[in-house]
Amino acid sequence: GNSVTQMEGPVTLSEEAFLTINCTYTATGYPSLFWYVQYPGEGLQLLLKATKADDKGSNKGFEATYRKETTSFHLEKGSVQVSDSAVYFCALSDRETSGSRLTFGEGTQLTVNP
Amino acid sequence: AAGVIQSPRHLIKEKRETATLKCYPIPRHDTVYWYQQGPGQDPQFLISFYEKMQSDKGSIPDRFSAQQFSDYHSELNMSSLELGDSALYFCASSSAGTSGSTEQFFGPGTRLTVL
Numbered sequence: 001g002n003s004v005t006q007m008e009g010p011v012t013l014s015e016e017a018f019l020t021i022n023c024t025y026t027a028t029g030y031p032s033l034f035w036y037v038q039y040p041g042e043g044l045q046l047l048l049k050a051t052k053a054d055d056k057g058s059n060k061g062f063e064a065t066y067r068k069e070t071t072s073f074h075l076e077k078g079s080v081q082v083s084d085s086a087v088y089f090c091a092l093s094d095r096e097t098s099g100s101r102l103t104f105g106e107g108t109q110l111t112v113n114p
Numbered sequence: 115a116a117g118v119i120q121s122p123r124h125l126i127k128e129k130r131e132t133a134t135l136k137c138y139p140i141p142r143h144d145t146v147y148w149y150q151q152g153p154g155q156d157p158q159f160l161i162s163f164y165e166k167m168q169s170d171k172g173s174i175p176d177r178f179s180a181q182q183f184s185d186y187h188s189e190l191n192m193s194s195l196e197l198g199d200s201a202l203y204f205c206a207s208s209s210a211g212t213s214g215s216t217e218q219f220f221g222p223g224t225r226l227t228v229l
Binding site for chain 1: 118
């Protein structure tokens with residue numbers, strides 16, 4: 001079946017530090033990949049997505065590139081801010097094998113200190 | 115812009131009681147999804163509906179049922195509640211049927227506590 005594995009958290013950084021959150025996936029089809037962010041007490045918000053190999057999703061300074069050869073979709077940001085503190089979920093949907101349902105990774109708690 | 119609306123936002127029930135969660139998708143969205151997120155866990159897919167018909171089913175217990183109505187809102191009915199049902203329940207909606215690449219817009223969630 002499909003699965004998503006994220007780097008273990010939590011992650012604590014100082015403001016303006018470089019962020020990487022690793023995400024790898026297993027899928028039998030050709031999935032679309034997503035990063036969602038969840039702020040405390042709120043729902044999930046789509047941060048960025050990529051639908052085919054070598055696509056780069058980007059939003060609010062965050063980037064992730066769909067790497068089919070390494071089955072990865074790592075999230076990066078060059079300079080984090082305190083307001084980026086949240087839980088980040090990597091997710092996939094695989095239309096061929098599981099329709100449009102989202103399969104999530106375990107989530108990574110990010111805390112950015114001033 | 116209109117977002118996904120869920121009600122109630124918080125719900126407290128006793129064991130063996132029933133609960134009904136409601137979801138109002140973004141206008142003109144035709145697909146609704148339900149997810150369950152336990153404490154400190156990732157969201158797990160429960161069930162989805164496209165054009166008022168069940169389109170996919172995940173790890174939804176037999177004690178739970180759901181439907182989508184003619185106005186596209188959806189309800190998740192939960193019976194014989196157990197302590198382990200305590201979780202955040204998210205509804206999401208999208209506008210492209212069964213397309214796997216379409217963004218799902220999530221509501222704020224209903225936090226269910228079973229005592």
